[in-house]
Amino acid sequence: MMVLIGKTSIDFIGKRYMFFAVSALLIAAGAASMAVKGLNLGLDFTGGTLLQVRFEQKVTTAQVREAMTKAGLETSIQSFTDRNAYQIKIKGTQEKVNEMSEKIMAGFAASFPGNAFTEEKRDYVGPVVGRDLAKKALFAFILSLFGIIVYVAFRFANPVWGAAGVLALLHDVFIAAGALSITNREIDLVIVAALLTIAGYSINDTIVIFDRMRENLRVFPKMPLGQLVNTSVNETLSRTLLTNLTVLAVVSILFVFGGEVINNFAFCMLVGSICGTYSTIAIATPLVYQWAKKGK
Amino acid sequence: MNKLHWKIGTVLGLLILSFWLLYPSVEWYSKTNDERAKTEAMRMRPKRILNLGLDLRGGTHLLLELDVEKLDKKEKLGDAMARAIEIIRNRVDQYGVGETPISRQGERWISVDLPGISNTEEAENLIGKTALLEFRLVNTSDAAQAVLSKVDLMSEPPFNKKGELLPEVAKIMPKHTILCKAAPGAEGERARYYVLEATVPVTGAYLEGARVETDQQFGTPNIGFTFNKEGGRLFENFTGANVNKYLAIVLDSVVHSAPVIKSRIGGGSGVIEGSFTMEEARNLAIILRAGALPAPVTIIEKRVVGPGLGEDSIKKGLSAAGIGFILVIAFMLVYYRAGGFVADIALALNFVFLAACMAYFGATLTLPGIAGIILSLAMAIDANVLILERMREELALAKPVAMVIPVSYDKAWSAILDSNVTTWIAAIFLFQFGSGPVKGFAVTLTIGLLVGMFTSVFVTRALYEFWLTSNPKELSI
Numbered sequence: 001m002m003v004l005i006g007k008t009s010i011d012f013i014g015k016r017y018m019f020f021a022v023s024a025l026l027i028a029a030g031a032a033s034m035a036v037k038g039l040n041l042g043l044d045f046t047g048g049t050l051l052q053v054r055f056e057q058k059v060t061t062a063q064v065r066e067a068m069t070k071a072g073l074e075t076s077i078q079s080f081t082d083r084n085a086y087q088i089k090i091k092g093t094q095e096k097v098n099e100m101s102e103k104i105m106a107g108f109a110a111s112f113p114g115n116a117f118t119e120e121k122r123d124y125v126g127p128v129v130g131r132d133l134a135k136k137a138l139f140a141f142i143l144s145l146f147g148i149i150v151y152v153a154f155r156f157a158n159p160v161w162g163a164a165g166v167l168a169l170l171h172d173v174f175i176a177a178g179a180l181s182i183t184n185r186e187i188d189l190v191i192v193a194a195l196l197t198i199a200g201y202s203i204n205d206t207i208v209i210f211d212r213m214r215e216n217l218r219v220f221p222k223m224p225l226g227q228l229v230n231t232s233v234n235e236t237l238s239r240t241l242l243t244n245l246t247v248l249a250v251v252s253i254l255f256v257f258g259g260e261v262i263n264n265f266a267f268c269m270l271v272g273s274i275c276g277t278y279s280t281i282a283i284a285t286p287l288v289y290q291w292a293k294k295g296k
Numbered sequence: 297m298n299k300l301h302w303k304i305g306t307v308l309g310l311l312i313l314s315f316w317l318l319y320p321s322v323e324w325y326s327k328t329n330d331e332r333a334k335t336e337a338m339r340m341r342p343k344r345i346l347n348l349g350l351d352l353r354g355g356t357h358l359l360l361e362l363d364v365e366k367l368d369k370k371e372k373l374g375d376a377m378a379r380a381i382e383i384i385r386n387r388v389d390q391y392g393v394g395e396t397p398i399s400r401q402g403e404r405w406i407s408v409d410l411p412g413i414s415n416t417e418e419a420e421n422l423i424g425k426t427a428l429l430e431f432r433l434v435n436t437s438d439a440a441q442a443v444l445s446k447v448d449l450m451s452e453p454p455f456n457k458k459g460e461l462l463p464e465v466a467k468i469m470p471k472h473t474i475l476c477k478a479a480p481g482a483e484g485e486r487a488r489y490y491v492l493e494a495t496v497p498v499t500g501a502y503l504e505g506a507r508v509e510t511d512q513q514f515g516t517p518n519i520g521f522t523f524n525k526e527g528g529r530l531f532e533n534f535t536g537a538n539v540n541k542y543l544a545i546v547l548d549s550v551v552h553s554a555p556v557i558k559s560r561i562g563g564g565s566g567v568i569e570g571s572f573t574m575e576e577a578r579n580l581a582i583i584l585r586a587g588a589l590p591a592p593v594t595i596i597e598k599r600v601v602g603p604g605l606g607e608d609s610i611k612k613g614l615s616a617a618g619i620g621f622i623l624v625i626a627f628m629l630v631y632y633r634a635g636g637f638v639a640d641i642a643l644a645l646n647f648v649f650l651a652a653c654m655a656y657f658g659a660t661l662t663l664p665g666i667a668g669i670i671l672s673l674a675m676a677i678d679a680n681v682l683i684l685e686r687m688r689e690e691l692a693l694a695k696p697v698a699m700v701i702p703v704s705y706d707k708a709w710s711a712i713l714d715s716n717v718t719t720w721i722a723a724i725f726l727f728q729f730g731s732g733p734v735k736g737f738a739v740t741l742t743i744g745l746l747v748g749m750f751t752s753v754f755v756t757r758a759l760y761e762f763w764l765t766s767n768p769k770e771l772s773i
């Protein structure tokens with residue numbers, strides 16, 4: 001029988017203040033970055049025009065930038081070097097649907113004569129649409145959190161557990177968003193899907209340990225809560241590591257080999273899956289303990 | 297037959313059903329692009345197949361907003377939206393681009409997904425035109441002439457950005473008239489305007505048909521139209537009463553021609569002349585046949601994904617996912633041996649069942665949808681790991697194998713159920729209240745969780761029980 005880790009008896013609860021400090025640090029870093037740099041919100045939320053073209057002959061980002069400046073356009077440029085493609089974005093313009101794209105194309109035609117390019121992607125998002133998408137996504141997300149709290153409260157006979165699970169989930173989503181801000185990656189609707197995946201993953205992980213706690217509460221009703229939490233986390237530790245390492249491996253492969261289109265998505269998942277595991281052990285269960293102690 | 301036979305039979309039956317459901321999808325996607333396009337144009341596309349979203353296959357997504365303020369006050373918003381969607385569907389169908397999901401979004405938005413159209417401008421013209429055809433008399437009074445000469449002297453168009461008449465022009469307009477622009481003539485020519493009577497005796501609502509006709513003299517394309525019975529009678533009476541006056545043919549507030557009425561026009565047909573290209577004439581005829589929109593629409597969102605980009609992202613993403621999948625399968629085999637083998641079979645079945653379910657519902661796979669699948673697969677693996685770890689715990693207590701299996705499943709069940717239901721509740725909310733991509737994520741997640749619970753609990757247990765009938769003593773995990 002192959003065993004990754006044997007029986008452990010790590011005192012997780014005793015280390016809880018260290019965990020809280022680490023989390024606070026991560027959250028603070030993310031919050032600071034969001035405050036200073038902000039989130040790089042994509043067109044899906046700001047509204048605007050995006051045009052992606054692929055050139056036949058090699059051009060550099062600097063050349064593309066120069067071409068856009070010459071055309072009198074204020075743009076942000078993202079390069080997909082492996083395919084010699086460039087994404088030009090103009091956020092929040094009120095102009096008619098096609099006008100902006102035409103201007104960009106004209107700019108390229110003027111600056112790169114003889115270098116043919118094909119249009120790969122063209123997006124226009126009206127400002128109202130962007131706000132609506134963000135609003136709806138947020139509304140749905142918040143409602144689903146309430147759903148989770150209610151269900152967990154019902155199944156585990158304690159609303160605190162559900163709240164702790166949701167806090168751990170928010171912790172993960174926030175750190176992932178912070179990481180996106182620090183690395184200056186753009187947040188679009190696919191990233192929203194990634195954040196939702198992280199949320200789902202985090203709560204799944206938490207519930208499994210809660211389940212073990214519930215079982216141990218039945219078997220050892222006299223055991224002090226701190227010891228009970230530690231036993232439960234240790235008993236499920238090999239499962240936690242196994243599942244999460246498997247997922248981590250898959251996500252890492254997506255991140256490295258998945259191509260530039262899903263790179264931001266994979267990055268977000270990578271951060272989120274690490275957080276999801278960590279927060280279950282370091283946030284959700286210690287929070288339950290802390291809460292229960294305070295109540296006494 | 298005992299209970300185990302039933303279980304194995306159920307799994308095998310579902311597997312056969314899945315292959316049967318998946319067959320049309322496999323057949324469809326093994327065709328060449330041209331063959332698919334041809335079948336789509338004939339509207340012979342199979343219904344119950346797995347669809348690829350525009351982000352994966354390329355295409356144009358449009359979001360239109362109905363200008364509610366210009367709606368007839370008597371018409372209810374819901375009715376107007378339904379009519380607008382119907383008319384857009386008619387136009388797109390006649391254009392022949394195949395399966396085009398058109399749906400209402402929010403209060404007054406309409407979403408249109410055009411697969412694989414490369415010439416988006418043409419599609420936009422086809423969908424975005426109001427196509428309100430009106431016949432109005434031209435006002436040729438002196439007051440009207442004065443308006444036209446004033447407009448001629450102005451350096452800018454007489455309308456502001458909202459399309460309203462500038463006040464200095466509005467105040468000299470004759471009573472019960474409107475100012476309309478003429479269709480642009482040759483390049484460099486000044487824009488021309490007409491003063492028209494406000495009353496509209498006949499509109500395009502009475503049209504029965506419209507088609508492209510070629511001018512006998514110049515060979516330029518025109519649009520011939522025929523009225524229905526009532527429209528024909530109205531038109532005949534109207535022209536009869538206004539002989540020697542000018543009749544303006546106005547389409548979407550633009551005057552296309554204004555011929556003199558030489559005599560009463562019977563027979564209920566006519567021709568719109570103008571400087572159309574063949575393409576424009578063809579599209580106009582389609583639009584006129586399909587009818588006018590209840591109010592103008594504006595494009596508030598537009599996404600075009602070139603077919604190359606979609607294919608590229610599929611290829612890269614699929615190969616990475618493939619590597620990841622193989623890695624997981626190999627790891628499970630090495631780590632849990634027989635148990636891993638059972639889990640791997642469950643995982644493979646999970647894929648087949650999930651794809652079959654999606655094909656049956658005709659669901660559309662998008663990038664966010666793939667995220668939902670990844671999450672559901674991760675949770676299915678997790679369920680297997682939970683069960684297998686329990687088995688190891690129970691085996692370590694030196695319990696007999698035949699007892700280990702039911703005990704492990706019983707103990708693991710509550711964790712699997714609760715974690716799945718929790719995620720499932722979240723998915724339901726996201727499906728109900730989210731839009732677009734959030735919904736796409738929720739759909740695959742919901743189906744994936746249900747399928748995952750089935751394969752990782754029911755299927756694996758049946759497999760273990762089957763294994764135990766021949767090897768009741770040993771279980772290598």
